[in-house]
Amino acid sequence: MATQEFTVDDLKRILLEGAGADESVDLDSADFLDSEFEALGYESLALLETGGRIEREFGITLDDTALTDATTPRALIEVVNAHIGQPTAV
Amino acid sequence: MTGTATKVVVTGLGVAAPNGLGTQDYWAATRTGKGGIGRVTRFDPSQYPSRLAGEVPGFEARDHLPSRLLPQTDHMTRLALVAADWALADAGVKPQELPEFDMGVVTASSSGGFEFGQRELQALWSKGGQHVSAYQSFAWFYAVNSGQISIRNGMKGPSGVVVSEQAGGLDALAQARRQIRKGTRLIVSGGMDASVCTWGWVAQLAGKRLSTSDDPERAYLPFDAEARGHVPGEGGAILILENAEAARSRGARTYGEIAGYGSTFDPKPGSGRPPGLRKAIELALADAGATPDEVDVVFADAAAVPELDRIEAEALTAVFGARGVPVTAPKTMTGRLYSGAAPLDVATALLAIEEGLIPPTTNVEPADGYDLDLVTGEARPAEVRTALVLARGFNGFNSALVVRATP
Amino acid sequence: MTPRRVVITGIGVLAPGGIGVKNFWSLLSEGRTATRGITFFDPAQFRSRVAAEIDFDPEEHGLNPQETRRMDRAAQLAVVATREAVADSGIELTGIDPYRVGVTVGSAVGATMGLDQEYRVVSNGGLLDLVDHTYAVPHLYNHMVPSSFAAEVAWQVGAEGPSTVVSTGCTSGLDSVGHAVELIREGSADVMIAGSSDAPISPITMACFDAIKATTPRNDDPGHASRPFDGTRNGFVLGEGSAFFVLEELESARARGAHVYAEIAGYATRSNAYHMTGLRPDGAEMAEAIRVALDEARINGDEIDYINAHGSGTKQNDRHETAAFKRSLGDHAYRTPVSSIKSMVGHSLGAIGSIEIAASALAMEHGVVPPTANLHTPDPECDLDYVPLTAREHRTDTVLTVGSGFGGFQSAMVLARPERSVA
Numbered sequence: 055m056a057t058q059e060f061t062v063d064d065l066k067r068i069l070l071e072g073a074g075a076d077e078s079v080d081l082d083s084a085d086f087l088d089s090e091f092e093a094l095g096y097e098s099l100a101l102l103e104t105g106g107r108i109e110r111e112f113g114i115t116l117d118d119t120a121l122t123d124a125t126t127p128r129a130l131i132e133v134v135n136a137h138i139g140q141p142t143a144v
Numbered sequence: 145m146t147g148t149a150t151k152v153v154v155t156g157l158g159v160a161a162p163n164g165l166g167t168q169d170y171w172a173a174t175r176t177g178k179g180g181i182g183r184v185t186r187f188d189p190s191q192y193p194s195r196l197a198g199e200v201p202g203f204e205a206r207d208h209l210p211s212r213l214l215p216q217t218d219h220m221t222r223l224a225l226v227a228a229d230w231a232l233a234d235a236g237v238k239p240q241e242l243p244e245f246d247m248g249v250v251t252a253s254s255s256g257g258f259e260f261g262q263r264e265l266q267a268l269w270s271k272g273g274q275h276v277s278a279y280q281s282f283a284w285f286y287a288v289n290s291g292q293i294s295i296r297n298g299m300k301g302p303s304g305v306v307v308s309e310q311a312g313g314l315d316a317l318a319q320a321r322r323q324i325r326k327g328t329r330l331i332v333s334g335g336m337d338a339s340v341c342t343w344g345w346v347a348q349l350a351g352k353r354l355s356t357s358d359d360p361e362r363a364y365l366p367f368d369a370e371a372r373g374h375v376p377g378e379g380g381a382i383l384i385l386e387n388a389e390a391a392r393s394r395g396a397r398t399y400g401e402i403a404g405y406g407s408t409f410d411p412k413p414g415s416g417r418p419p420g421l422r423k424a425i426e427l428a429l430a431d432a433g434a435t436p437d438e439v440d441v442v443f444a445d446a447a448a449v450p451e452l453d454r455i456e457a458e459a460l461t462a463v464f465g466a467r468g469v470p471v472t473a474p475k476t477m478t479g480r481l482y483s484g485a486a487p488l489d490v491a492t493a494l495l496a497i498e499e500g501l502i503p504p505t506t507n508v509e510p511a512d513g514y515d516l517d518l519v520t521g522e523a524r525p526a527e528v529r530t531a532l533v534l535a536r537g538f539n540g541f542n543s544a545l546v547v548r549a550t551p
Numbered sequence: 552m553t554p555r556r557v558v559i560t561g562i563g564v565l566a567p568g569g570i571g572v573k574n575f576w577s578l579l580s581e582g583r584t585a586t587r588g589i590t591f592f593d594p595a596q597f598r599s600r601v602a603a604e605i606d607f608d609p610e611e612h613g614l615n616p617q618e619t620r621r622m623d624r625a626a627q628l629a630v631v632a633t634r635e636a637v638a639d640s641g642i643e644l645t646g647i648d649p650y651r652v653g654v655t656v657g658s659a660v661g662a663t664m665g666l667d668q669e670y671r672v673v674s675n676g677g678l679l680d681l682v683d684h685t686y687a688v689p690h691l692y693n694h695m696v697p698s699s700f701a702a703e704v705a706w707q708v709g710a711e712g713p714s715t716v717v718s719t720g721c722t723s724g725l726d727s728v729g730h731a732v733e734l735i736r737e738g739s740a741d742v743m744i745a746g747s748s749d750a751p752i753s754p755i756t757m758a759c760f761d762a763i764k765a766t767t768p769r770n771d772d773p774g775h776a777s778r779p780f781d782g783t784r785n786g787f788v789l790g791e792g793s794a795f796f797v798l799e800e801l802e803s804a805r806a807r808g809a810h811v812y813a814e815i816a817g818y819a820t821r822s823n824a825y826h827m828t829g830l831r832p833d834g835a836e837m838a839e840a841i842r843v844a845l846d847e848a849r850i851n852g853d854e855i856d857y858i859n860a861h862g863s864g865t866k867q868n869d870r871h872e873t874a875a876f877k878r879s880l881g882d883h884a885y886r887t888p889v890s891s892i893k894s895m896v897g898h899s900l901g902a903i904g905s906i907e908i909a910a911s912a913l914a915m916e917h918g919v920v921p922p923t924a925n926l927h928t929p930d931p932e933c934d935l936d937y938v939p940l941t942a943r944e945h946r947t948d949t950v951l952t953v954g955s956g957f958g959g960f961q962s963a964m965v966l967a968r969p970e971r972s973v974a
Contacts, residue, residue: 069433070211070214071215072277073212073216074210074211074212074214075211075212076210076211076212077211079212095212095251097826097829098765098829099216099278099279099826099829101761102213102278102762103215103216103278103279103762106274106277106278106762109274110274110275118764118768122709123334128945136881147927148737155752163799167721168569175675187680187681188681191681192684193684243826244820248822249822252694253718254698255695255696256661258695261666262670262682264755264759265666265667265670265671265674265677265755266674266677266680266766267677268677268754268755269670269671269674269676269677270676270677270678271677272596273596273597273754273757273761274596274758276755276758276759276761276762278759278763279760279761280759280762281759281760281763281765281828281926281957282650282827282828282957282958285660285720285957286659286697286716286718287659287718287719287720287723287956287957287958288958289700290719290958291827291958291959292821292958293643293822293956294681294824294826294958294959295825295826295827295959296823296899297824299824300821300822300823300824300836300839301818301821302820302821302822303719303820303821303822303958303959303960304717304719304730304820305717305719305921306715306717306718307658307661307696307698307701307715307716307717307718308698308699308701308714308715308716308718309696309698311715312698312715312825315713315715319730320838322733327720328749332634340693342680342681342682343670343673343674343682344683344695346673346682346683346684346691347687347691347692347694348692348695349684349687349690349922350684350687350688350690350691350692351691351692351695352692386893395877395879402852406711406714407714407715407739408711408712408713409654409702409705409710409711409712409714410711410712411649411700411709411711412705412709415650415709420650420711423650423711423737438955449962472633473755482696483918484770514804537696537697537698537827538692538696538699539693539698539699539702540702540705541698541702541714541715
């Protein structure tokens with residue numbers, strides 16, 4: 055099992071690689087962490103791709119409900135770190 | 145008005161071709177015989193027996209499409225989306241201003257997003273199933289271009305996808321015309337293929353129709369004594385087809401009318417029956433209500449396989465008489481583009497009508513015995529009112545389409 | 552001139568648990584299921600490990616070794632289904648101008664099995680970026696371009712008229728037949744051999760549907776894994792299969808004394824222009840396709856006796872579809888039996904639309920509506936009469952069958968008895 059923490063920068067990088075970013079959205083804005091993914095322009099398919107990439111990179115398996123329940127970046131980061139066994143610093 | 149009396153016109157063109165990205169660049173190259181075939185750059189082709197392709201120059205997807213679309217699209221879908229944008233702009237159509245159920249998308253595909261598929265197959269077999277992208281569920285499949293174009297442009301009318309290898313490009317335009325005749329106002333149609341990837345290359349090599357020449361000017365020589373197969377290419381064209389009355393009422397500029405179409409399938413090899421291309425031509429002319437002497441130019445399928453060239457030449461002389469009509473194959477400048485080829489030829493025919501100029505078949509010295517008036521060397525000025533476009537698909541698909549100048 | 556009307560005079564089906572029309576109908580009318588743990592390959596690495604496979608031996612069905620070798624499994628299924636349809640119709644194709652006989656083959660994913668298998672070989676298990684052409688099989692190009700399926704079917708019947716593959720994802724099976732109907736109506740052909748085929752049960756397909764969690768992970772109970780409209784549904788079961796039809800113009804079918812199963816009275820397809828895989832819950836675009844198909848058939852929504860649903864068993868599909876039925880048929884939707892045969896034969900992507908047309912025609916033929924198997928737990932969002940568990944005797948003169956697919960395609964077809972009065 056990986057022991058590396060999953061950070062907000064990891065999430066942004068993976069989102070950009072796997073799903074790009076909506077032109078009207080600034081991922082570096084201060085509201086990013088607590089914005090709904092939907093408001094950030096990511097629908098369920100983008101989140102499935104993102105989840106798959108996180109699982110592969112961090113060697114974890116997310117529950118089926120993890121992606122639907124975690125509707126914001128902060129919530130997703132917490133879920134991922136809970137799986138990795140890391141406290142979340144954000 | 146609906147039904148077979150409904151005229152269907154082309155009001156917009158979007159081109160992505162190996163010898164020119166965008167209609168203007170493409171036509172500037174094509175009218176002067178400038179080709180776009182060269183050594184493959186998308187991968188190192190050294191180890192393969194065929195090493196030339198027609199690749200679309202200067203296409204940067206991120207300059208034209210939102211980044212949200214890039215991870216989920218194959219190269220051919222990006223080309224199709226951008227060509228559709230250009231075709232709509234050329235037609236002066238803003239999709240958001242039209243009723244959404246009054247617009248549809250009918251495209252042809254030949255091999256889908258093969259390059260995307262290769263990447264995911266490689267992920268699966270080298271790393272495991274969890275490494276396959278969520279987008280593989282649609283990004284490679286044959287319906288993806290119609291789906292993505294309909295989504296990007298909010299088009300909820302009848303859509304569809306036909307696959308008949310190179311003949312499919314005409315079959316799609318015919319299906320688009322059919323939908324307009326049934327009452328839909330506008331259909332985005334055409335085809336785009338781009339399988340210049342190693343997996344696609346190996347599959348095409350297995351088809352045994354690729355030229356093995358390394359000389360871009362000697363590799364693809366339809367109707368030439370040295371015909372030795374074709375050079376494959378990527379690209380195609382997207383066209384906007386509209387109900388003629390609707391186009392007129394909005395004051396649209398029209399390139400011409402889709403006037404006739406016919407389609408046949410060759411008999412099973414060994415049956416002793418004749419090939420079906422001649423019949424397809426006759427059906428298309430009859431459908432257009434046109435006599436052979438009204439046809440001003442034929443855009444040939446131009447397989448560059450001696451047997452297939454002979455069949456095409458014989459079909460043309462049977463219908464038009466020996467040297468009875470100018471024949472050209474501008475695809476000698478692009479390579480064969482599969483589902484993209486015929487829509488590009490239709491676009492070229494419409495540009496020929498507009499300018500009064502038949503673009504040339506480049507590099508070819510017609511072989512003795514074909515009895516074709518092949519337009520070689522330079523473009524030939526001519527009044528073009530009616531053009532016939534032919535396309536054949538691997539295994540025996542024959543399609544013919546007549547375009548006519550609008551009065 | 553009265554428009555030409557198009558009827559089904561021959562049916563051929565290869566479905567999981569039901570090779571041939573007779574066995575297929577037994578499976579459906581008895582409410583048995585053909586879903587099982589995957590046997591084609593070791594599925595251990597996948598999230599979903601169930602499928603609806605056909606126990607199919609091509610040589611047993613008359614394909615010679617050369618045909619078996621050059622054709623992808625989907626093409627093999629298509630050819631065998633075609634033969635059954637032609638034999639069933641009793642039509643003498645040799646007596647007809649071959650240019651008046653055409654072929655349409657629906658397929659969503661073409662030669663997926665062949666491509667998956669051959670890719671492994673030329674890439675040496677995915678190790679090579681520059682895949683090796685010296686290991687390619689001679690028919691690899693026929694796998695690359697699935698138009699080869701239409702060629703195989705055309706060769707089989709000697710057709711030389713308009714022929715093509717229609718590939719619109721999971722509505723291909725409806726759209727292929729709908730396209731063929733249009734060709735006969737407009738006069739481009741007199742007879743169409745129309746149907747569809749897909750054989751997608753391969754590792755790449757399991758992997759891609761795993762990645763979007765579209766297929767069910769109910770691996771511990773494979774026989775009851777496909778649960779359309781059930782409250783516990785959690786994804787579809789991948790299937791394979793093929794169905795083909797002989798379609799003829801009504802008067803010429805009558806003139807030769809052919810048995811007529813049904814008229815294909817109306818058909819339409821629309822797009823949701825929304826999402827490649829997602830569906831808006833309101834079902835508006837499917838409802839529009841239904842409205843146009845009914846209009847073309849000149850049949851009122853309240854005359855529909857049975858709805859053969861897409862019913863894939865995903866959360867969003869079954870909700871979307873239920874909404875579309877209510878939107879298009881109003882209260883009549885509550886009074887009409889609706890069922891999904893995917894509960895029994897799984898979801899064979901581009902093939903299932905034709906298989907469902909076959910089921911619809913057979914429901915008319917037998918006066919029996921096939922059930923939705925495995926439907927035990929109500930879902931408040933799916934509150935129609937889904938004919939749970941057991942088939943129902945029910946006089947059926949008109950059927951609505953629908954499909955919904957990736958790419959946003961929504962298609963609807965209306966089958967009716969040709970002897971009904973047409974205004």
